[in-house]
Amino acid sequence: MSTVSSGVAVGSPEQVQFIVDELYRLYPKARYELDFTTPLELFIATQLAAQCTDERVNAVTKDLFKKYRSAADYAGANPEELEQDVKPTGFYRKKAAQLRASCQYLLDHHNGEVPNTMQELVRVPGVARKTANVILGNAFGIVDGFIVDTHVDRLSKRFGWTKQNDIVKIERDLMALVPREHWLEAAHRIIYHGRAVCNARKPLCGNCTLASYCPSVVTE
DNA sequence: ATCCCGAGGG
DNA sequence: CCCTCTGGAT
Incomplete structure (x- = not known):
């Protein structure tokens, strides 16, 4: 079982909770950003x-x-x-x-x-x-699963929460790891963080407040 | 060149 | 599992 720099095990409740809490703190108003009325x-x-x-x-x-x-x-x-x-x-x-x-x-x-x-x-x-x-x-305000898009896919792997490539399996791993009451709001914030900081090409680990709980930190 | 809030088919 | 479908931004 690997650990992050703060000593917590990857995929442990402590690591998951820290990351989820921090995402709420960073993006208190994050929401799904496609425009719609119906x-x-x-x-x-x-x-x-x-x-x-x-x-x-x-x-x-x-x-x-x-x-x-x-x-x-x-x-x-x-x-x-x-x-x-x-x-x-x-x-x-x-x-x-x-x-x-x-x-x-x-x-x-x-x-x-x-x-x-x-x-x-x-x-x-x-x-x-x-x-x-x-x-x-x-x-509809109904939470039945975990939204897995390109950002959730990428960040879940970087957090060490899954090693799967099949998005159905990734979703299953996330549902097992993240408390259900956070599934929807955590997904919104993972997506937001994925665009703003943990982007695909050049993740900005240097000013990421999740770094001490992330097993994939790259320096420069 | 590489990536972006995917699904379906091979 | 992998590939394709496509345009626009960086």
């Missing part, structure tokens, strides 16, 4: 978020949400037109097709509404656990 808007925004910054998604959805107001609007959209409407988020052909298919599924199975259970959400084409966790937690 479950359907979050359903759309989260699908567009793949390999794309939240700022870019918000820039696109600002106009998109005015133009398309219901699942039927997306399902019945002109394919090429919808492609152009979502183009700046990347993967635009795939994403446009996915928006149409997922909204058609909502029409066929849920009367055009976004369901509010994990079981139903992961059956929607284009929706897996990450997207489902975001919708459940942020649109």
